[in-house]
Amino acid sequence: MQAISLGHLTLPVDDVSTLAWEVSAGDTPLADGESSAEDWTYYDDIYVKCSFELDLETTLKRLRLSANARLGAVIIARPTGTPLIITSDVRDVRSGRQQIYLTVPGSQISGALWLEFQISLLDADHSDSPFAPKRLGNTVFRVERKITLEGVAPRLPMLPVSFADHGIVSSDSSLWWLRLTTRDLAASASAAIWLWLNVDNSSISRMLEDADSTESEIWLRFLEIDFMRQLLREALSNDELSLQIAYPEESLGHVLSSVIRLLGDSLDQVQQRYQEDPGRLEAELQAKVGGK
Amino acid sequence: MGEPQLLLCYPRMPLYEASLAWEQLRSQSLSEIGASIDLTKIQAQYYPLARQRAAAVELMSLRSKIHGIAEEYGFPSHVSSKVLVEFDRSVGPEIHAQMAILPADASSIDVWNFINTAVVPDVVLWRYGRFNSQNKKWSISEERLFDMTRTTIGRLWWRVHLLGVELAGKLGEDEVVNLLEKPRIGGYPLLSRALGNRLLAFASESNMSRRMVLFRDVTKRLLRRMAIQSVFVMTPEQIDEFVASLFLESAEALDLPGKATPSAKRAQEKSDQEKAFATDWPIF
Incomplete structure (x- = not known):
């Protein structure tokens, strides 16, 4: 975590020494650093323990907080498959070694599970330092761990649709349609992005019937490149997109900012290059995504 | 369950x-x-x-x-x-x-x-x-x-499942979609229910017709604030006050009529007090 990235001081990882996760899926413990719970089922709860050690007085000083400031630790579980967020009880942080526990019901989760350990301010603090965290909930320490529970390959909602039914004249020449149901960057990407394939088109119909043929492979390659090209265009035209915001992994904002990052570190820079020579930028994008 | x-x-x-x-x-x-x-x-x-x-x-x-x-x-x-x-x-x-x-x-x-x-x-x-x-x-x-x-x-x-029977029955279709299609908000029942309840209370107190405009603005503000403030360490009462202050901010920014409830007023006063001490840093 960067020192002032949130507008207030935070704790470097080294300051929360001996931070350790203990995670088990049902009765099966996961080894330190193991990220896949291969035998997990809906009936196996995930047991999480996070232990850490710090010196509270030193910590408060380092954060330039007042001596009576309260910090709380919490574990947050976010499954990618279900729209649920499950949290542990919040524990007051004290000096010395301490533990925090969370049981995540297996029946409530699917996909992958993001676990976040967080230390945040439990009350507004009136420290004189302009660098100190001041607001309730200001987070001073955060680490994440991801556990893959089951196959989470991103599934682009590709849908066979008759474009004639959607009022497109001479629809049999039309191929595909990238539909964004919302431009809300916080919305779930799988709900926001749809790729409709036109069943009125003979080439598309053949591709749907036999996805393994050489012709289908060529179409799919072309489709993938065009899909990314359209996402790039969408990303560049979205006024609210920012590479400085950490969008949730499953969100539209995350997908669009990832496309921009394929081409550069700054949105302004990519926008400028696109205005100067869009063809070149698209060719660069093809090089990034088309070579598989 | x-x-x-x-x-x-x-x-x-x-x-x-x-x-x-x-x-x-x-x-x-x-x-x-x-x-x-x-x-x-x-x-x-x-x-x-x-x-x-x-x-x-x-x-x-x-x-x-x-x-x-x-x-x-x-x-x-x-x-x-x-x-x-x-x-x-x-x-x-x-x-x-x-x-x-x-x-x-x-x-x-x-x-x-x-x-x-x-x-x-x-x-x-x-x-x-x-x-x-x-x-x-x-x-x-x-x-x-x-x-x-x-x-x-x-x-x-x-x-x-996420909002409970009562709230799910009272919110409008667009309001529910706005709430639940944002996984970071909709998935945390303490927060999503506080937002829904506050919207209903706010709209009924002020007899406001543009509640969807207000709600969209509130959720945008909330997402920005969640980048620097964790709702997960807040008590239900603190979440409610936090949400109430966002509604007041939005109503003021949008020039919508809003009748502040006592708890919302307290939240706003508290927020103003905090601002007086805090330096507002850009989020990098």
Whole structure:
């Protein structure tokens, strides 16, 4: 975590020494650093323990907080498959070694599970330092761990649709349609992005019937490149997109900012290059995504 | 919520298969569709490790329940959109209670594809379809069939599961979608319920008509604030005050009439007090 990235001081990882996760899926413990719970089922709860050690007085000083400031630790579980967020009880942080526990019901989760350990301010603090965290909930320490529970390959909602039914004249020449149901960057990407394939088109119909043929492979390659090209265009035209915001992994904002990052570190820079020579930028994008 | 062992897993239908089935369903009348439904023999996949499967009896009972409620609201006749919304509000709690589905299983769009396509396709068309008498075909938005946040039956189950019966019944369709399609907000019941309740209270106190405009602004502000303030360490009361202060900020920014409640006023005063001490740093 960067020192002032949130507008207030935070704790470097080294300051929360001996931070350790203990995670088990049902009765099966996961080894330190193991990220896949291969035998997990809906009936196996995930047991999480996070232990850490710090010196509270030193910590408060380092954060330039007042001596009576309260910090709380919490574990947050976010499954990618279900729209649920499950949290542990919040524990007051004290000096010395301490533990925090969370049981995540297996029946409530699917996909992958993001676990976040967080230390945040439990009350507004009136420290004189302009660098100190001041607001309730200001987070001073955060680490994440991801556990893959089951196959989470991103599934682009590709849908066979008759474009004639959607009022497109001479629809049999039309191929595909990238539909964004919302431009809300916080919305779930799988709900926001749809790729409709036109069943009125003979080439598309053949591709749907036999996805393994050489012709289908060529179409799919072309489709993938065009899909990314359209996402790039969408990303560049979205006024609210920012590479400085950490969008949730499953969100539209995350997908669009990832496309921009394929081409550069700054949105302004990519926008400028696109205005100067869009063809070149698209060719660069093809090089990034088309070579598989 | 019952023990997971007692909860059921439902049959699944992949998107492509469901899409092809709908191509046929679109050219049939509601009575033809109703007559062709046979839930006695289910040829579908389930979650492979399911311990309890919803069998024909549960599926027929589910169809009977949804169909019965639809009839109370005028099915198969054409009815006003207001009546259809009332149908949604009525059917949501009923299916949530009756299905006894594992939430993990309910997160699969393939489950809702099956319910929409094989169990109640006639009700789905009645609710969201429009019959084109020229080409003798139904048109229905794909989102109402295959999109997890908008799917006809599944979204009603999820909104009751996340918001509770009372709040799910009071919020408008757009408001619920705005809330639940943002996983960071909608998935944390303490927060989503505080937002929903505050919206209803705020709108009723100020007799405000532009509540959707306000709500969108509030959720945007909330997401920005959540980048620097964790709601997960807040108590329910603190979340409520936090949310109330956001509503006041939004109402003021949008120049909407807003009558501050005592707790909202306190929250605003507290927030103003904090601002007086805090240096506002840009978020990098």
